[in-house]
Amino acid sequence: MRRTRSTTRKSQVGALLAGLAAFLGLVVLGALVPTAAHAQSPGAFATGLHIDEGRLLEGNGNDFVMRGVNHAHTWYPGETQSLADIKAFGTNTVRVVLSNGHRWTKNSAEDVTGVIAQCKANRLICVLEVHDTTGYAEEAAAATLDQAADYWIGLKSVLAGQENYVIINIGNEPWGNTDPAGWTAPTIAAVKKLRTAGFEHTIMVDAPNWGQDWQGVMHANAQSVYDADTTGNLIFSIHMYSVYDTAQEITDYLNAFVSAELPILIGEFGGPADQYGDPDEDTMMAAAQQLRLGYLAWSWSGNTDPILDLAIGFDPSRLSSWGQRVFNGVNGIAQTSREATIYGGGNSGDTQAPTAPGTPSASAVAATSVTLTWTAATDNVGVTGYDIVRVGGGSESTVAASTTNTATVTGLTADTAYTFAVYARDAAGNRSARSASVTVTTDDGGSTPGAGCAVGYRVVNEWPGGFQGELTIRNTGTAAIKGWKLVFAFANGQTVSNMWGGTPTQSGATVSVAPASYTSDIPVSGSVGVGFTANKGAVNTVPTTFTLNGTACATA
Numbered sequence: 341m342r343r344t345r346s347t348t349r350k351s352q353v354g355a356l357l358a359g360l361a362a363f364l365g366l367v368v369l370g371a372l373v374p375t376a377a378h379a380q381s382p383g384a385f386a387t388g389l390h391i392d393e394g395r396l397l398e399g400n401g402n403d404f405v406m407r408g409v410n411h412a413h414t415w416y417p418g419e420t421q422s423l424a425d426i427k428a429f430g431t432n433t434v435r436v437v438l439s440n441g442h443r444w445t446k447n448s449a450e451d452v453t454g455v456i457a458q459c460k461a462n463r464l465i466c467v468l469e470v471h472d473t474t475g476y477a478e479e480a481a482a483a484t485l486d487q488a489a490d491y492w493i494g495l496k497s498v499l500a501g502q503e504n505y506v507i508i509n510i511g512n513e514p515w516g517n518t519d520p521a522g523w524t525a526p527t528i529a530a531v532k533k534l535r536t537a538g539f540e541h542t543i544m545v546d547a548p549n550w551g552q553d554w555q556g557v558m559h560a561n562a563q564s565v566y567d568a569d570t571t572g573n574l575i576f577s578i579h580m581y582s583v584y585d586t587a588q589e590i591t592d593y594l595n596a597f598v599s600a601e602l603p604i605l606i607g608e609f610g611g612p613a614d615q616y617g618d619p620d621e622d623t624m625m626a627a628a629q630q631l632r633l634g635y636l637a638w639s640w641s642g643n644t645d646p647i648l649d650l651a652i653g654f655d656p657s658r659l660s661s662w663g664q665r666v667f668n669g670v671n672g673i674a675q676t677s678r679e680a681t682i683y684g685g686g687n688s689g690d691t692q693a694p695t696a697p698g699t700p701s702a703s704a705v706a707a708t709s710v711t712l713t714w715t716a717a718t719d720n721v722g723v724t725g726y727d728i729v730r731v732g733g734g735s736e737s738t739v740a741a742s743t744t745n746t747a748t749v750t751g752l753t754a755d756t757a758y759t760f761a762v763y764a765r766d767a768a769g770n771r772s773a774r775s776a777s778v779t780v781t782t783d784d785g786g787s788t789p790g791a792g793c794a795v796g797y798r799v800v801n802e803w804p805g806g807f808q809g810e811l812t813i814r815n816t817g818t819a820a821i822k823g824w825k826l827v828f829a830f831a832n833g834q835t836v837s838n839m840w841g842g843t844p845t846q847s848g849a850t851v852s853v854a855p856a857s858y859t860s861d862i863p864v865s866g867s868v869g870v871g872f873t874a875n876k877g878a879v880n881t882v883p884t885t886f887t888l889n890g891t892a893c894a895t896a
Contacts, residue, residue: 345610349762361572368849385672388504388682389465389542390573394428394601396542396634398681399504406465406605406634407677408433409650410667412642414444414471416654420458422640425656427462428616429667430743434459435467435509435607435636440491442472442483449498454499460505467544467607467636469509475550478516485511493537507533507542509607512577517555523548524561526569535570542573545606551579551608554780559593562602578606580624580636582617584609590623598631605634612662612840612871613843614808625671637666645800647810647871660869661841664858668741673742675727679767690768694719697726697745697762698778707783708823709860717772718747727759727763731777736761748869751857755784786800792817793893795826795886800871806837807880811853811870813888814896815862826853826870826888831881834874841870 374698388399398404408431411422415437426434436455436579438447447455454467459466470491472483486513492499499506505580510530515523527545534543545565547553558565558576576597584590597604606628611621628635641654650663659667667673705711717723728740728747739760740747752758759779764772796812826842829849836844842853857866886893 347550348642358446363740369493370680378830383818387540388502389507390797391575391603392572394598394603395632396575396603396605400597400681403434403632404465404801405632405676405678406433406467406636407635407673408435408464408467409637410435410437410608410639412437412847414439414447416642417447417451419642422654423458423462423464423883425651426490426640426652427464428656430674432677432679433465433466433634433636435469437471437512440472442487443481444472448684449495451493453498456506458826463679464615465507465680466502466505467507467509469512469546472511473511473514475516476514477520477779478518482514483511485514485526486533488514489530489533492534492539496539498538498835499539499541499825503541507575508539509544509545509546509577510534510855511546511625513546513548513551515557517549520548520555520557523557524565527565531565531569531574534544540571540573542575544575544577544605545571547579547606551577552581552583553578553593554583558578559573559596559683562597563600565788566602575603575605579607580606580607580619581608581610582614584624585617587620587622587623587627590620591627594627594631594633598633605636607636608638609635610638610662611665612838613838614647615871618838618840621665622670625669629671631873635750637662647808652869656717658867661859661871662869663679663858664868665856668748669858670738670741674743675738678724684767690721690770692720692766693770694764694766695773696724696773697761697764697775700760700762700778702760702778702780702848703746704820705780705824706728706822708752708855709750710752710758710759710760710782711746711822712717712778713746714762715735719764719766719770721766721768723764724767725765725766726772729774730763731759731761736774748822748861750860752782752823757781770793793821793886793888793891794826794896795888796896797828797882797883797886800879801874802880806873806875807834808871808873811820811885812867812869812896813862813893814867815864817896818864820864820888821862824855824862828883828886830874830883832877832879834876835878836872837872839870839872841868842872844872872876 396404406709411434413436444796470488476482514816516783547558609624610619639647641651652658694717697717700712728741729736730739740749759777760776761777794814798810800810801808839861841856844854
C-alpha cells in the first residue's frame with residue numbers, strides 16, 4: 341500500500357496527537373532542550389556540505405537553505421522525469437525515498453548511482469533516505485537504524501566523492517510512539533557506525549513519534565546525539581503534520597534548536613487538513629524563511645490518498661492547490677529558493693544588486709485578481725526572480741513571486757483599490773531597489789467572459805458520521821478564469837466542517853466556495869483542487885450540479 345505522507349500510522353494516531361499538541365508544544369518541547377547546549381564548530385569539515393555553528397554550509401562556506409520536496413522513487417522507479425519537473429519549479433533540493441530491501445524492493449547500487457546522476461544533471465542537492473525504518477518499535481515490519489546503516493555502508497563506493505551533492509538521511513521516521521525514548525541510543529550508534537566506516541557526508545537524522553517528536557525525545561536528546569558525531573556534520577529533521585497546528589508549537593520547536601545552535605530543518609510537512617487536524621503550513625514556511633531553515637514538502641506525487649500530491653498524476657501541468665501553495669505561494673519555493681553554488685547559483689562573491697524593475701502595468705483586472713507586467717531588471721550575473729509587494733500605510737507585504745516579468749496577484753477584494761510594486765533579486769540574494777508603484781481598482785464582480793468549466797467531485801475517504809471530499813475545477817473555456825465562485829448543493833444534509841484550497845459558505849444544503857489566493861486563477865485547460873471534510877448521515881449522495889460564476893459546469 342502506498343503511503344500518504346510517509347506512513348498510514350500518522351493518520352491513525354492523529355486524533356490523539358492533536359489533542360495533546362497544545363500541552364506538549366508549550367510544556368514538553370519548551371522545557372527539554374538543555375539551556376547550556378551549544379553546537380561546536382566541527383573540528384573536521386566534510387569535504388562538501390557541512391555544519392558550522394548550527395548552519396548547513398556548502399564546501400565553500402556559503403550558507404545553503406534547502407527548499408524542495410520529497411519524491412517517492414522506490415515505489416515509482418519509472419518516474420525518471422520527476423526530478424527535472426521538480427527542478428523546473430525552482431527547487432534546490434529533493435529528498436528521495438529509497439529502500440534497503442527490508443520492506444520494499446531494494447534500490448541497487450546502480451539505481452542509486454542513477455538517482456545521484458539525475459540530481460546533479462538537474463542541479464539539485466540530493467537527500468537520500470531509507471524508508472524501511474518508518475515507525476520502528478510500533479510497526480512490526482520496520483527495519484532498524486542499524487540495518488539502514490549497513491545499507492549505506494554497502495553503497496559507500498557509490499556515495500564516496502559525492503559530499504558536495506548528497507546528504508545521507510539514515511532512516512525515515514525511525515521510531516513510532518512505543519517507548520520513543522528508545523530512539524536515542526540506536527540513533528547515536530548508527531551515526532557512529534557510518535563515521536567509523538569513513539563517511540564524511542552530512543548525516544540527517546529523523547525524529548521519533550513517526551517523525552513529529554510530539555513527546556520531545558529528540559528535542560531533549562539532540563545535544564547528546566550531535567556530540568556523538570565526531571565531525572559535527574549532523575542535522576536534525578522534524579516532520580510537521582497535524583500535531584503542528586498552531587503557530588506557537590511550530591515556532592517554539594524550531595527556535596529552541598536555533599537558540600542552541602543545533603542544526604535542524606523541516607524534512608517533511610503537509611498543509612491540507614484531514615480528519616485529524618489542520619497543519620499550519622503558513623507558519624511553517626514563514627518561520628523557516630525567517631530563521632533561514634530548510635523545508636521539504638511531502639510529496640511530489642503518488643500518495644495512496646492524493647490529498648498530499650503536489651502534482652496530480654506526476655503531471656507538472658496539473659499542480660494541486662497544495663502544490664500551488666508550496667511552489668508559488670508566499671514564502672514558497674519560487675520566492676525563496678536559491679540554487680547551490682556548486683552548480684553556479686548563489687555566487688557568494690556577487691554583491692551587486694539588480695537594477696530596479698520598470699513600473700508595473702495592470703491587465704486582466706478582475707474582482708479578485710489582477711495581472712501585473714513590468715520591464716525586466718538587469719544584473720551583472722543574472723536576475724533569478726521578482727517579489728511583488730502590496731504597498732500602503734507606510735508598509736509593504738509580499739503578495740506574489742515570479743521568475744518572469746509578469747505575475748498574477750490573487751485573493752483580492754472586489755471593487756477595492758490596491759497599490760503594487762516590484763523588487764528584482766539575483767542568485768546571490770541581492771535585492772534591487774523597489775520599482776515605481778501602480779494603483780489598481782478591482783472590478784465589482786461578475787462572471788469571466790469566455791468561461792467554460794467542468795467539475796469533478798469524489799469522496800476520498802469515509803467514516804461513521806463524516807467523510808473527506810475533493811473537488812477538481814477545470815477551465816474548459818477560451819479565457820483564463822481570474823477569481824471564481826463555485827456553487828453546489830448536498831442532497832442528504834451533509835455539512836462542510838473544514839476546507840483547504842477555498843473558503844466555504846453554507847446555507848442549508850447549498851454550498852458556495854470562494855478560492856484561496858493560490859487557487860484563484862485557472863488558466864485555459866488548467867485546473868485547481870479544493871479539498872474538504874464534512875459531516876454526514878447514513879446516506880452520502882454525490883452532488884451532480886455545479887455552477888462557476890453563474891455558469892453551469894459539466895461534470896468530470
